[in-house]
Amino acid sequence: MSNIGQDSIASATPTAVEPQGSNGYVNEYHDFVFSGKVADAARDPAYEYTDLLPTYPKINWEPLKLQEDLPEPGRQVQFGQSTRKGALLNRSGVKYTPMSPTLGLEVTNVDLRDLTILEKNELGRMIAEHGVVVFRGQPHFTVHDQANLVSHFGPFYKHPSSGIPSADLAHIRVLYQGPNVRVPPAAMSYAKQWHLDSAFEINPPGIVSMQLLRAPESGGDTVFTSGYDVYDYLSKGYQQYLEPLKAEHRPGYLDLMKMTLHQRRPITANIHPVVCVHPVTGWKSTFVDKLTTRSVVGLPLDESDMLIEYLGTLAMQSINSQIRVRWDTETVAFWDNRCVFHSATFNYWPEQRHTALISATANRPMSVEEARKMGIEPKSRGEDMMEKMGYKDFKVIDMTNGRDT
Secondary structure, X not given: OEOOOHHHOOOOOOEEOOOOOOOHHHHHHHHHHOOHHHHHOOOOOOOOOHHHOOEOOOOOOOOOOOOOOOOOHHHHOOOOOOOOOOOOOOOOOOEEXXXXXXXXXXXXXXXXXXXXXXXXHHHHHHHHHHOEEEEOOXXXXXXXXXXXXXXXXXXXXXXXXXXXXXXXXXXOEEEEEOOOXXXXXXXXXXXXXXXXXXXXXXXXXXXXXXXXXXXXXXXXXXXXXXXXXXXXXXXHHHHHHHOOOEEEEOOXXXXXXXXXXXXXXXXXXXXXXXXXXXXXOOEEEEOOOOOOEEEEOOOEHHHHHHHHHHHHHHHHHOHHHEEEEOOOOOOEEEEEOOOEEEEEOOOOOOOOEEEEEEEXXXXXXXXXXXXXXXXXXOEOHHHHHHHHOOOOOOOOOOOOOOOOO
């Protein structure tokens, strides 16, 4: 028996999710990550960012409705134009370094406050191609500068329950951890920390920006892995099997902890493709994580669970596709939530870590079939890059003939 009826696949109507009760573990973790108690302990006129500590105001918003035809500024820039020939990275003195062969770009000697429209478009393309772009040396880049830059990529995404500085700054998601609460490492589900942000929304976030207002001396890194690469790691047969499938996303265990808080709008579940096509690059990426992906439409529960477990584990264990961003208070990072998984690390107690995240709402994740209807030819990132770079005369080892005996 299938876990979800096929009739629900095409529906653009979110399914409401009822808040669930908490337990001791939820409360313990909640107090560390999502509680005003920890932030309240830091409220001190002497602290420069007291006005940006998390609050949880009891305000109410309308349920989200499907947004279509949202801007994709990166589509205005051709492949390669954002790096080798682009205006932004060819400014005098600018240096950029790949963080890995397939994921991440680190940029120095750029002031993010004075980008032109063209350079912002190039940044959109850069984030889509590289997944993560990290800018070092931004000492004067405020959260208001951050909001101004992110607004170029779409309307702000507002989380229904995360901490915000105030009702007027609900587009800024803030996290604060300090020395007065420590959660034992065993309380963390490291496998389920790998996730896509708010994949349960009808329009999940696209480009996400992050900076630390207060950073620990060490620890508290964010780890990223490429959804493009996860797709490319799969065999051709498995890729073809996955491409027509859709999966239901519901709030994960981190979000369930937040559900003990006031919900500023109803939290919902939504159905998205298992394999998504990025609207800027045309590259295919898996869109399944262990945190929010509840089930695969049309599959028996056992098969659905195995598929989610496999794809989630592949993302978590793909060490060839992972990068680790070490933070300081002059670093600003951007990543594309449509093709990049990430995980926080909680190894910095008793130091403070104060985070500001601002995200742009993206168009609904697009399937391979939907991409073709829009005139986008879906491709594997790896194959597309080999073609663009002119690699033809090489042998691909066939790994499908079974195990050695």
